Amino acid sequence: MTATPVLVLLDHAADGTLRPPVRELLTLARDLAGDAEVHGVWAGGEDVAAALPVLGAQGVTTVHRLVTDADPHLSSVLADGLQAALGASGASLLLLVSSFENKEAAARLAVRTGAGVVTDADGVTLQEGQVVAHKTVLAGTWTTRCAVTAPSAVVTVKANSVAAQDAAVPSDPRVVDLPVAVAPSSTRVRVVERTEHAASGRPDLGSAHVVVVGGRGTEGDFAPVEELADVLGGAVGATRVATDEGWIGHDAQIGQTGVTVSPRLYIGAGVSGAVHHRGGMQASGTIVAVNSDPDAPIFEIADFGVVGDLFTVLPQAAAELRRLQG
Amino acid sequence: MRIVVCVKFVPDIQSDRQLGPDGRVVRDGGDGTLNELDENAVEAALALAEEHDGEVVVLTVGPDDAVDAVRKGLQMGADEAVHVLDDDVAGSDAIGTARVLAAAVRHLSADAPVDLVVTGMAGLDGLTSLLPTALAEELDLPALPLASSLTVDPDARTATVTRRLDHATETLTADLPALVSVTDGLNEPRYPNFKGIMAARKKPVTTLTLAELGVDPSTVGAAGARTRVLEAAPRPPREDRVLVTDTGDAGTRLAAWLVERKLV
Numbered sequence: 001m002t003a004t005p006v007l008v009l010l011d012h013a014a015d016g017t018l019r020p021p022v023r024e025l026l027t028l029a030r031d032l033a034g035d036a037e038v039h040g041v042w043a044g045g046e047d048v049a050a051a052l053p054v055l056g057a058q059g060v061t062t063v064h065r066l067v068t069d070a071d072p073h074l075s076s077v078l079a080d081g082l083q084a085a086l087g088a089s090g091a092s093l094l095l096l097v098s099s100f101e102n103k104e105a106a107a108r109l110a111v112r113t114g115a116g117v118v119t120d121a122d123g124v125t126l127q128e129g130q131v132v133a134h135k136t137v138l139a140g141t142w143t144t145r146c147a148v149t150a151p152s153a154v155v156t157v158k159a160n161s162v163a164a165q166d167a168a169v170p171s172d173p174r175v176v177d178l179p180v181a182v183a184p185s186s187t188r189v190r191v192v193e194r195t196e197h198a199a200s201g202r203p204d205l206g207s208a209h210v211v212v213v214g215g216r217g218t219e220g221d222f223a224p225v226e227e228l229a230d231v232l233g234g235a236v237g238a239t240r241v242a243t244d245e246g247w248i249g250h251d252a253q254i255g256q257t258g259v260t261v262s263p264r265l266y267i268g269a270g271v272s273g274a275v276h277h278r279g280g281m282q283a284s285g286t287i288v289a290v291n292s293d294p295d296a297p298i299f300e301i302a303d304f305g306v307v308g309d310l311f312t313v314l315p316q317a318a319a320e321l322r323r324l325q326g
Numbered sequence: 327m328r329i330v331v332c333v334k335f336v337p338d339i340q341s342d343r344q345l346g347p348d349g350r351v352v353r354d355g356g357d358g359t360l361n362e363l364d365e366n367a368v369e370a371a372l373a374l375a376e377e378h379d380g381e382v383v384v385l386t387v388g389p390d391d392a393v394d395a396v397r398k399g400l401q402m403g404a405d406e407a408v409h410v411l412d413d414d415v416a417g418s419d420a421i422g423t424a425r426v427l428a429a430a431v432r433h434l435s436a437d438a439p440v441d442l443v444v445t446g447m448a449g450l451d452g453l454t455s456l457l458p459t460a461l462a463e464e465l466d467l468p469a470l471p472l473a474s475s476l477t478v479d480p481d482a483r484t485a486t487v488t489r490r491l492d493h494a495t496e497t498l499t500a501d502l503p504a505l506v507s508v509t510d511g512l513n514e515p516r517y518p519n520f521k522g523i524m525a526a527r528k529k530p531v532t533t534l535t536l537a538e539l540g541v542d543p544s545t546v547g548a549a550g551a552r553t554r555v556l557e558a559a560p561r562p563p564r565e566d567r568v569l570v571t572d573t574g575d576a577g578t579r580l581a582a583w584l585v586e587r588k589l590v
Contacts, residue, residue, distance in 0.1 A: 013493070073496070075459055075469065099492050100455065104471055107460040110421045116552030117421070119454045132556065137452070138343045138351075143561050146349070150552035188468040192486065192497040206492050210589075232590055250490060250511070256450060257363065257510045259492065265589045279450070286589055287564075288580065294571070303564050304583055308572025316577025317584075324585055 006033040007091035009082065009102065010040040010063070014196055016050040021097045021207045023164035025157055026058040028124060029095055030167060032131075037061040040173070041085040043072040048175055059167030061174065064088050068180040073194065075104035076186035082109055084180050086152070093131055095124070098156040098260075099206070106154045116148035122161040122262065122283065131155065139256070139275065140282025140301075158262050159207035160285075197251055203235045205252065210234030211263045213254060213281070217270015217291060217310055220247040224314035225269050231318045231325075237261065239277050255280035269310040273298025290314065327380030327480060329371040329442045330434060332427050332461070333364040333399055335392035336451040343451070349555020350417065351451045358391050360398040363446035365515035366508050370476055371444045372403045373513065378480045380441075381405045383434060387415055387426045393531060400526035401518035407531040408434065414536055417548025420456035425546055427457075428464035429539040442485065443505040447472055458507035468500035471507040478502070 006029040011019040029038045040055060042048050042065045055063060066072060066081040082105060086094060094109070096102040098120050110117040116131075123134035131153040133146050148155075205211065210232045214225040216239065229236045237259070238252040254261055256279035266284035271277065273289070273296055281287075282301060289302040290310045299305040306313050337343045337351060338359045344352040360368075371382045384399030386392050387410040396407035410430050418426065434440055443465065448455040462469035470476075473487035485506060486499040518526070536543050544550060568583065570576050584590045 075471075076463075100472055101491060103455050104459040104469070107420070107424075107456040107458075108463045110456070110552070111424065111460050111463040114552070116419075117456060118553060119456060127556075133553075136561065137558075138345070141343070141561055142345050143559055144345070144349055144555055145557045147554050147556050148552060149554050185466055185468075189470065189498050189500045192499050194494055194496045196494045204492070256453065257447065265584070279453075286587065288584075290576075290580075299569060301564065302569070303567055304580060305567070305569040306572055306576045306580060307570070308576050313572055313577040313580065316575075317580045318577075320578045320581035321584070321590060324581060325590070 003036055005037040005039045005089050005091045007039045007041060007085060007089050007094045009094070009096045010042050010051065010055070011097050011099070011102070012044070012046060012051060014046065016046040016048065018051045018054055019097060019207065020204070021159035023054065023058060024159065024162040025095045025097060026060060027164045028157065028162045030059055032093065032124060032126060039064060039089040039091060041082060042066065043078055043081050052173055055173045056170050057166040059169065059171045061171050062089065063173050063175045064178045065175055066180050067177050068182055070182040070187050071191055073101070073191060074186065074189055075101060075108060076189070077182055078105040079108035079112065080182050080186055081180045083112060084178055086113070088178050092152045094154045096154070096156045098158045102156055106156055109154050113152060114150055115152040115154045116150035117154040118146055118148065119156045120260070121155050121157050124155055124157065136283040139279035160209060160262055160264060202229065203233070205235040205237055205254070205259050205261060208235035209263050210265045211237050211261050212267045212269065213237040213239065213271055214242055214248070214269050215239040215271035216241045218242065218247065220245065222248055224311055228267065228314050228318045231321045232265070234265070239271055268298055269314055271298055272296045273301065327375065327378045327441045327478070328383070328438055329375060329380055329444060330383045330385055330431055330440050331364070331367050331371045331399065331404065332443065332445045333368065333384055333386050333395045334361040334449045335359070335386060335388045335395035336361045336449055345558040348417070349558040358394060360395040361446055361449050363448060363450060363510055364395070366510050366512055367444045367446045368399050368402050368404065369513045369515040370506070370508050372516070374442070374478055378478060383408060385427065385430055386410070387423055387430070389416070396531060397526060398518070400529045401522045402516055403522055405529070407529065408534060409531055410534050410539065412536045414543035414547045414549070417551055418546050419551045419553055420452065420454050421460050421552065422546040422550045424457055424460035424464050426536070426539070426541055427461055429541045430534060431465060433534065433539055439503070441502045442478070443467065443503070445505070445507045447507050447509050458505060462505040465505065467503055467505045469505045470498050470500055473506050473508045474511045476506060476508065476512060
């Protein structure tokens with residue numbers, strides 16, 4: 001399998017800048033490709049030019065730019081395009097950032113092409129020519145290694161699974177237009193409205209290295225949570241209770257049905273650690289919990305637990321970090 | 327309007343869930359239940375059926391115990407239940423399960439057309455979220471996944487959903503028949519009441535085999551799976567854990583610990 005190129009979907013924002021986890025996937029793809037090339041696939045009408053310096057630094061040789069009249073936000077259209085790009089690149093392994101949209105397209109590809117698919121991997125290796133995906137399951141309590149036995153593999157990879165590194169030798173990526181014949185059935189869903197979420201000025205919750213989360217214990221006051229997040233350059237998340245109460249937008253909800261996060265550092269403030277929330281964060285690298293209730297279940301999984309009042313502990317920690325950072 | 331809801335029997339999320347040596351979720355032990363997120367799917371179907379004078383069929387694929395999942399659907403108010411029960415289904419991945427469910431939906435469509443297929447957004451065991459779109463692909467139906475709102479216009483024969491993604495919120499619409507997957511933000515599932523529980527005892531559960539569905543056993547189950555678990559292990563417990571009770575300096579100690587661990 002290593003003899004063929006590895007293909008990576010180049011997720012990007014509306015202004016054409018690559019989403020941060022794409023660099024991580026390209027680093028991983030280079031490792032898996034060995035002597036073969038790393039190709040990218042660009043879906044959407046945005047200008048690829050802004051992304052080329054990053055792609056060159058990552059050693060990408062070819063970018064397949066999908067050309068279609070249909071809306072690539074539809075998973076069926078994206079699947080049509082990815083299928084075409086797999087054909088054009090000759091890749092037998094496609095890596096995608098784990099997101100709901102990408103998993104929808106991955107499912108369709110698996111049905112159409114017979115590929116084996118693994119979602120939410122936190123590592124990918126090759127073993128005797130087979131793609132092996134590593135993943136954490138059952139709310140972060142078990143680790144598995146799963147081999148793809150089909151001739152081609154589609155793997156979605158969680159953010160923060162790989163440390164992004166530039167290639168030793170940069171490349172000058174070639175951009176190739178790839179006309180996509182969209183199946184008539186792919187356009188039966190119509191996008192009535194699509195609103196991009198406003199940028200917060202903080203990193204994306206799903207890919208941030210540091211996430212500070214507020215729960216019921218904040219009683220609606222997220223100021224200390226936001227202050228600590230900003231000192232750490234992190235994102236702000238919330239529990240289901242906090243979003244249901246309207247204290248913060250639903251975008252911020254972390255849990256099995258909200259955003260799943262696996263940052264290097266998770267800090268939960270006033271978070272009890274209900275099982276649904278744990279399912280969305282338990283795979284985090286280091287877990288810190290601050291809660292006034294010593295019986296809160298989150299302490300069972302915390303590397304550093306503070307039984308105390310978040311309104312004094314968080315500002316004190318933020319002030320000390322600012323002092324240490326000078 | 328005829329609505330088929332696909333539901334799954336999973337180990338209770340509050341229980342101590344385990345993987346077996348084969349890497350599959352251990353499904354015995356008696357603490358299995360209807361996948362919580364599928365309760366939202368059943369609720370969505372029941373609400374639409376009540377609004378538009380329809381009927382609801384709950385459908386599952388799984389071992390003997392899985393019948394409990396469709397029974398819960400009947401108790402909530404579904405009219406009919408179907409359980410695909412076949413030893414050759416064991417070990418199916420999401421794609422294999424989609425293939426079996428699709429065959430069952432086609433089987434049901436032969437009796438009377440199915441207007442809508444509804445699923446939960448994910449199973450709280452594998453949590454792959456692959457099934458809804460794979461099922462739509464197998465059935466060649468338009469997919470409206472991750473609905474946090476859902477309306478059906480029976481005259482125009484369309485379904486419309488709103489869905490919230492990482493970077494955007496979308497409103498999607500498609501003609502019926504269609505597939506919808508729903509989030510737990512869509513509704514509050516009803517509890518079965520005494521009347522519902524008594525009525526469910528009289529409702530039929532149809533059992534179907536792969537042969538009756540015309541599914542080649544080699545394409546599903548462990549035989550048809552395209553992935554194989556090589557190894558499964560409980561995650562080792564976290565080491566060097568620190569628990570302090572704040573006596574005035576816990577914030578400072580936390581900051582020092584983060585710096586010492588090179589986390590900032």
